[in-house]
Amino acid sequence: MAERHWLVKSEPDTYSFDALTRDKKSMWEGVRNFEARNNLRKMRVGDLLLFYHTGDDKAVVGIARVCRDAYPDPTAPGEDWSVVDVEPVRRLTSPVTLASLKADARFADLALIKRSRLSVFPVTPDQFKNVLKLGKTKL
DNA sequence: GCCAACGTTGGC
DNA sequence: GCCAACGTTGGC
Numbered sequence: 001m002a003e004r005h006w007l008v009k010s011e012p013d014t015y016s017f018d019a020l021t022r023d024k025k026s027m028w029e030g031v032r033n034f035e036a037r038n039n040l041r042k043m044r045v046g047d048l049l050l051f052y053h054t055g056d057d058k059a060v061v062g063i064a065r066v067c068r069d070a071y072p073d074p075t076a077p078g079e080d081w082s083v084v085d086v087e088p089v090r091r092l093t094s095p096v097t098l099a100s101l102k103a104d105a106r107f108a109d110l111a112l113i114k115r116s117r118l119s120v121f122p123v124t125p126d127q128f129k130n131v132l133k134l135g136k137t138k139l
Numbered sequence: 140g141c142c143a144a145c146g147t148t149g150g151c
Numbered sequence: 152g153c154c155a156a157c158g159t160t161g162g163c
Contacts, residue, residue, distance in 0.1 A: 054161055117145060117160050
């Protein structure tokens with residue numbers, strides 16, 4: 001069963017969607033949670049990511065794409081962590097806030113809401129599509 | 140800045 | 152293998 005859509009979180013002061021847009025490509029480093037890591041390992045090149053900003057924004061702000069399958073995290077030598085490489089696809093025309101997702105029953109089972117501390121998790125194709133719609137954005 | 144939620148660690 | 156203590160995340 002191939003997961004095709006994911007949500008990843010980032011603190012914009014640490015690494016924002018703007019930074020990814022500027023860099024054209026980035027290693028998704030620093031995941032130090034087993035479940036999040038295991039999700040990274042299930043990603044495949046071409047999978048699409050909702051890019052969520054924690055902190056002040058608390059909103060999905062852009063779409064990114066996996067451009068390299070998981071490999072060992074070079075920032076944690078000797079430890080069993082993974083990274084993938086990601087590239088920007090596009091910014092959402094209008095950011096989709098956590099508040100608006102919480103207010104929408106279609107997202108009731110989204111890990112963003114139910115498991116607020118998990119930083120990498122799958123979203124269903126419908127949820128992905130609906131976030132794009134709320135963000136007034138087409139791929 | 141606080142603190143609830145919860146993942147992880149370590150003592151037993 | 153349980154569970155208390157601890158540390159971290161992230162919303163408020």
